Amino acid sequence: MKLEDFSLNTKKITRIIDEDDFCSGRTLKSYLSSRVEQIKPSGIRRFFDMANRVEGVISLGVGEPDFVTHWSIxxxxxxxxxxSYTSYTEIAGLMELxxxxxxxxxxxxxxxxSPESEIIGTIGGSQALDLSLRTILNPGDEVxxxxxxxxAYAPLVTLAGGIPVPVKTTIETNFKPKPEHIKQSINSNxxxxxxxxxxxPTGSFLxxxxxxxxxxxxxxHDLLVITDEIYAELTYDExxxxxxxIDGLRERxxxxxxxSKGFAMTGWRLGFICAPEGFSQEMLKIHQNTMLCAPSITQYGAIEALKNGQQYVQEMRKNYQKRRNYVVNTLNEMGLDCHIPGGAFYVFPSIRSxxxxxxxxxxxLLMKEKVAVVPGNVFGEGGEGHIRCSYASSIEALREAMKRIKRFVESSCLD
Structure with a gap:
């Protein structure tokens, strides 16, 4: 086929899709998964796209360490x-890893x-969550x-055939779930x-x-728990x-x-699952048919991170803690009520005032003062009235951002 013929055919296909006029009268929508249609586009991505079109922006939106991966890794x-260690590894990952x-x-x-039967290397934490949900959920199961x-939590539950059920928290409890609210959300499904x-996004710590x-x-209530511990290395006060x-919990x-977070390796896309053998071996069935294995070179990097990276992790943690203290104090001083997050690198101040x-x-804030933050409602209805700010930025950038936010809060543009 000549290039110009391919171009003409492509235009014809595009025209058909645009007109929602497929063969036999079927529309584009009729070909789509109903589960996928339930998923909303990323609210964070929309603000990142807006920020990218504004010059001179200080971004407090990205959930990514500003540190680079340590050179030893x-x-x-x-x-x-x-x-030449570039071949496939075992499905669950290198045994050494x-x-x-x-x-x-x-x-x-x-x-x-057990490294032999209860640990799986994955393509980041997101794939680990996807594997976990698809392994345990049947249609109609509630999470x-x-x-x-x-x-990503609610969409991945939906894609696995489950039903996400929100348990809301508030700033009054430092965004920690109340046991009675969890109980009230439980039913036979x-x-x-x-x-x-x-x-x-809140930085709250249990x-x-x-x-x-x-x-x-x-x-x-005989329930399972999927615990996302990607920020486990970044805790400050406890x-x-x-x-x-905890006694009785390992098997569930x-x-x-x-x-990504603790070792500043976001782009390396390497996560892992630790789960009882009965779960992990079933997860491997999905993993082998979708990803086969995590990239070999990232696995070798992770081995080095685990063996010799703790000192670097400690340095990052101390730096983050100083930034956290500065940002929380400054936001509270300007009248934006902000609890002290116990971990991660986010603050979640109230902007209701x-x-x-x-x-x-x-x-x-983006248009007037060129500071990018994430609106809290993209993290669920309970996030309305708040914004997420990442303090994974240099202290100089944070100082300038806080100055701009204060000016914005005090300005007439709020009218």
Whole structure:
């Protein structure tokens, strides 16, 4: 086929799709999955696209470390390439990596998993969550989602055939779920709870006592829990506790985590699952037919991160904590009520005092003062009246951003 013929055919196909006039009279919509149609486009992406069109923007929107991956990790990958370690690995990942993950989880968080049968390397934490949900859900199963929540939780539940049920939290409880609210959301169709601590977008952190209260409910109602521990390394005031370490919870817990946040390896796209063998071996059936295995070179980088990266992690944590303290104090001083987040690198201040909706505040702030934040309503209805700001930026950028936000709050543009 000549290039010009291909171009003509492409135009013809585009015209047909645009006209919703497929063969046999079928429309484009009739070919689409009803589950996919339920998924809304990313609210965060819309604001990123807006910010990209504005010059001189300071972005507090990206949920990504501003630190670069430590060079020793990069060197480990270079060495693997020099040795031509570029083949497929085992479906669950390199055994050396899984052994390092097992040691890491046991030594850091006091949870024990078999590298041979209970640990899987994944394409980031998002795929780990997708695998977990598709493994446990049947059509109509309900999954409790603590809101405000990471915006992928509810869509992935829907895509797996389940029904996401929000459990709302408020700034009055530092965005921590009340046990009675969890209980009120449970019915005969409830199968699992998705827990994220430290939380994205609020930064809220659940300590051991609070997790034990939730554990009692899970045991009483015979529920599973998927715990997203991607921010486990980034806690500031209390020691991180995995709910899987609580008596009676290991066998009903699926841990998803990865290297993106704590080790500043977002673009490497490597996560992992720790789960009882009965779950993990079923997950491998999906994994082998969709991803086959995580990229080999990122696995070699992760091995180095686990072996020798803790000092670098500690340095990042100390830096984040200083930034957190500065941002929280400054926001409260300007009249935007902000709780002290126990972990991650986000603050979630209330902007209700301005009289603006979350979206209007974010849009006006971007246009007037060139600061990009994320409106809280994209993280669920409970996020309305708030904005998410990431403090994964230099202290200089944060100071300038806070100055602009204060000017915006005090200006007449709020009228």
């Amino acid at each position: 990069c060197e480990a990958v270079i060495r693997s390439l020099e040795k 899984r052994k390092e993950i097992a040691y890491y989880m046991n030594s850091r968080f006091q949870v024990s998993y 409790l989602v603590i809101e405000p929540s990471y915006l 409830t199968k699992a709870l998705i827990l994220c601590t430290p939380n994205n 300590n051991k006592d609070e997790l034990e209260e939730i554990a009692e409910i899970l045991i009483e 020691t991180f506790c995995s709910i899987a370490s 817990t699926i841990i998803i985590s990865g290297f 301005t009289g603006l909706s979350s979206e209007k505040f974010a849009e006006n």
